[in-house]
Amino acid sequence: MRLATWNVNSVKARLPRLLPWLEQTKPDVLCVQETKVAADAFPAAEVAELGYATAHHGEGRWNGVALLSRVGLDDVRRGFDGDPGWAGEPGGDEALFDEPRREARAVSALCGGVRVWSVYVPNGRTPESAHYGYKLTWLGALRAAVAADLAAGERVAVCGDYNVAPADSDVFDPAAFAGSTHVTGPERDAVAALLATGLSDIVPKPMKGPNPFTYWDYRAGMFHQDKGMRIDLVFASPAIADAVSDAYIDREARKGKGPSDHAPVVINFDI
DNA sequence: ATGTCGAAGCGTCTTCGA
Numbered sequence: 001m002r003l004a005t006w007n008v009n010s011v012k013a014r015l016p017r018l019l020p021w022l023e024q025t026k027p028d029v030l031c032v033q034e035t036k037v038a039a040d041a042f043p044a045a046e047v048a049e050l051g052y053a054t055a056h057h058g059e060g061r062w063n064g065v066a067l068l069s070r071v072g073l074d075d076v077r078r079g080f081d082g083d084p085g086w087a088g089e090p091g092g093d094e095a096l097f098d099e100p101r102r103e104a105r106a107v108s109a110l111c112g113g114v115r116v117w118s119v120y121v122p123n124g125r126t127p128e129s130a131h132y133g134y135k136l137t138w139l140g141a142l143r144a145a146v147a148a149d150l151a152a153g154e155r156v157a158v159c160g161d162y163n164v165a166p167a168d169s170d171v172f173d174p175a176a177f178a179g180s181t182h183v184t185g186p187e188r189d190a191v192a193a194l195l196a197t198g199l200s201d202i203v204p205k206p207m208k209g210p211n212p213f214t215y216w217d218y219r220a221g222m223f224h225q226d227k228g229m230r231i232d233l234v235f236a237s238p239a240i241a242d243a244v245s246d247a248y249i250d251r252e253a254r255k256g257k258g259p260s261d262h263a264p265v266v267i268n269f270d271i
Numbered sequence: 272a273t274g275t276c277g278a279a280g281c282g283t284c285t286t287c288g289a
Contacts, residue, residue: 009289010277034289036278061278062288091288123289163289176272217289218275227272261276261289 001071001112001269005031005159005232006253007120007215007262011066012036014260015043021253022050025266028071029111031118031159035064039104042066057107062090064104065120065160071112078107081148082141086122086134093129106142108149113271114240115149119160124181132181135163139190147197150237155271158199158235161215161262164191166201170230172211182231191233200241202234204249204265214249215262223254232265243269 004027008014011032022030035042035058042056042064051070057078058064067073085100108117119142124135142158149156164187168174177183195201206212213228222228234247247267254263 013277034277125288173272217272220272220274222272222274258276 001029001114001271002027002266003029003031003114003116003157003159003234003269004264004266005033005118005234006264007033007161007232007260009034009260009262010036011042011064013258015046017253017258017260019046019050021250021264022047022052022068025250025264027266028069029114029116030068031116032066032068033064033118033120033161035066036061037064055107055109057104059104062103063120065107065118067107067109067111067116067118069109069111069116072110074110076107076109078104080106080108080142080145082144084134084137084141086131088130093125093131095130095134105138110154113155115154115156117146117156117158117160119158119162121161121163123163124187127179127181127184135181136186136190139187139194143190143194143197146194146199150198155239156199156237157240158194159265160232162191162231162233164188165229165231166191166233170212172213172227172229182229195235199235199237202236202241202244202247202267203230204234204247204267206249207251212249214265216254218261232262234265234267236267239271240269243271245270
């Protein structure tokens with residue numbers, strides 16, 4: 001089975017890159033993040049022509065996650081129990097409202113015998129913002145939901161944009177991130193706690209250079225200088241992790257005309 | 272490392288988030 005995850009930064013804008021990539025790479029399952037389209041606006045017909053069924057969880061301007069599968073797509077779950085929701089404006093960093101609203105940041109389904117999750121973890125903005133607290137709480141709730149899947153005996157792969165670099169080696173210069181989100185102790189602890197439910201971090205090999213980065217800012221030639229981060233992660237339960245035959249970052253997809261700022265992570269395994 | 276990109280609003284620019 002070939003499983004991939006890709007933050008496409010708008011599925012509408014990225015369709016001219018996504019469709020050829022699917023044809024070339026032929027993943028069995030692709031986890032997509034930041035679709036940025038309403039629930040019914042995912043280009044499902046276009047990917048269906050390539051043999052993929054779609055489960056999309058979307059809300060419009062922000063967020064949005066999807067699963068594309070050609071090996072089955074059963075028991076689809078949009079969101080998860082315990083999701084705390086965000087009590088602010090969709091784009092703001094302050095909590096303003098009494099009633100948090102759940103955002104389209106997680107979808108899971110059974111694909112080829114695996115409970116596959118596509119997740120888009122809240123950014124956190126700054127460590128001082130309410131959004132940062134939301135990020136930590138959200139990760140804690142995700143941990144509980146994934147633990148329930150494992151307790152139910154499912155094989156599990158939690159894939160997506162975690163907006164956390166697990167280690168200093170996952171950023172181009174730790175000093176440049178002092179005081180920033182993505183590298184703080186509490187964020188790394190929350191990700192470690194998710195792993196501690198019984199998952200392994202499948203670290204992909206970079207196809208060029210020493211750094212396993214999956215994201216490079218569009219600005220300032222960051223990609224060409226390889227000033228990136230590893231924030232797109234695949235966490236897999238033992239039956240999968242022990243069966244991985246290959247794992248790589250498709251940096252070719254970050255090149256050329258109209259790329260996403262994230263590259264796909266692809267893993268192959270035999271179960 | 273703040274150099275770009277994408278969405279949305281009533282908009283052919285501005286604002287915001289990432």
